[in-house]
Amino acid sequence: MNKSGERNARLLLVDDDKSLLRLLTIRLEGEGYQVTAVEDGQAALRKIRSEDFDVVLSDLRMPGLDGLSLFEEIMGVRKDIPVILMTAHGTISDAVAATQRGVFGFLPKPVDHDELRKLLQKALSQSLSVQPEDWCKDIITRAPEMTSVMDQAFRIAQREVSVLISGASGTGKELLANAIHRASNRRDKPFIAINCGALPENLLESELFGHAKGAFTGAVHANPGLFREADGGTLFLDEIGDMPMTLQVKLLRALQERQIRPVGSAKHVDIDVRIISATHKDLHKEMGEGTFREDLYYRLNVVNLKLPSLKERSEDIPLLARTLLQQSGQRHGVNVTQFSDDAMQLMVKSEWPGNVRQLVNVVEQCVALTQTPVIPLHLVQQALSATRQSWPTLTEARDAFEQKYLHKLLKMTDGNVTRAAELAGRNRTDMHKLMKKHELDAGDFR
Structure with a gap:
């Protein structure tokens, strides 16, 4: 117990290097932790099954059960325990792989004690107070394919990483995004959702970034925008694949700089939001066709969760x-x-x-x-x-109208793209992009 009468945090330390194990035990006990030290993964598992720990600090490379395998075994027993891995052989790819699988943190050896202290404090401050049944109460499943997705979602919920949820329409992408929010340390802040395909470009920009009073006709009041409404919480960008290219650039800049500039304003505003996005589209295909930015894709897709169809x-x-x-x-x-x-x-x-x-x-x-x-x-x-023959979504209805409109337009103009663009009020480049999107060839109308 500490001086205030509260239980000191319990830490399970796992390393096959006996000298380092002794050194870290002495240092961490000096910091006030209750430390249990073991020399291999199997011993660690036995401890996990019989005792209660707040954090696990383990070596990555160990004989027998290595750190990542130990992590996977721990998640099968206790999903709420943050696991931090250490290694003398660490690489960036190791860190990325470990983080994507849900490992809380990654430390190179020799361990910097200040960095370790900060990481342990962060892990403890973010320990889940939410019960497993609370965070995913709206998702009903017992299928192994879905359970696997939910396990991964629970692991990465408290990691400050962007998540891309992919899957067909109707699979529950927003439900999963909301569940991740409830399992995160942002759960007491807002969860704000917007469908990026449901609004025209100018309205979508105003909704996301806000606008100043008088920024455009009808802007009689300032609008803070959804980024600021979600401050401290989670912003869910549904159907991100439908976002226009010009807005993709602005979104990327906002995520990189952690700032937004409302429409019609000269001032930048700091933002603190976690982004979860979703799409039913194949974004790799969209990138290949030049309709989705590759740099934005990698910014959004730190962790990808794919929802199975029903x-x-x-x-x-x-x-x-x-x-x-x-x-x-x-x-x-x-x-x-x-x-x-x-x-x-x-x-x-x-x-x-x-x-x-x-x-x-x-x-x-x-x-x-x-x-x-x-x-x-x-x-x-x-x-x-x-x-x-169910009622289509707004995105599906818009795409269907767009295709019929272009087909009729090209037929009227005998495949003259310049004339078709003029009638549509678009430039030739936009017209060619739209034709490519809907797989229309001007030659078929001549």
Whole structure:
């Protein structure tokens, strides 16, 4: 116990170098830590399973169970313990790999004691007070593919790194982003989300960075912008692949300088936000086509989490369907208890192109139409048929309109790109980019 009567932090020290083990034990006990020192990974695991520790400090290169393998084993037992790795053979690639897998920190040997002290204090200050069931309470799963993603998300939640969540529409990217926020040390600050494909460029810039009063027609009041609204917390940029190139440049500058400049203002404003972004697009393909900046991609994609489709986690369908049925029934005051066996079998076998979002829609339709407590097969068939032609997202609708518009425009102008650009109020470069995006060839219209 320390002088204030609180328990001193318990540290598990793991290193096969006995002399270094003794030296670090003496130093850390002098700092007030309760230190348990062991010489190999297996001994460390036995301690983890039988005792409670606040931080693990381990060598990376050890005979038998090395530091990274030990970390993976610890995460299978206690996901909330920060693990710091040390190595005399450290490289940048080691540090990056360790951080991406969820290791809290990485220290080269010989260990700088001031750096170690700072890292230990940071690890302790960020120790999770949130319980595992609290941070991911909105995500219902038991599928191994999803559990693996959730484990990784939990590990990196408190690391101040940007996360890119990829996956098809409807897989729950915003739910995962919100869960990461709740598991982070920013959980008491705002979580702000915006869909980058839902607004035209000028409005998106104003929403993100804010604007000064009088910056443009209609700007009768200053707008702080979402970066400042999310100060200290998390800003979730959904469908980042739809962000216009000019705004990508401004976003990159804001992330590099940790400052923004509101539209119409000459002043820069400091920002403190964590960025989580998401996309259903293949950003590697977008970079190859010149529609997404490579430098921004690597700034956003420090850690990538890929969400599986609902079809890939089919064992979750009965669990999700029952939970959604109960919630929908309570919300609408409808007495429903379950799906019939054949109705559930149909749902498990279905393709679910709209993923979890489509499943929610199907359950809602069934609850609205049922006249019995047990949802019959024909209602599920009807709802599945209806949702296969479900209402498109704004991004999907805009892309569909854009393609039809360009097709008609090129047909009207007999494939004359210059004339088509004039009619559309765009320049030739923009027109060629749009045609490439929608795989249209001017020669096909001549």
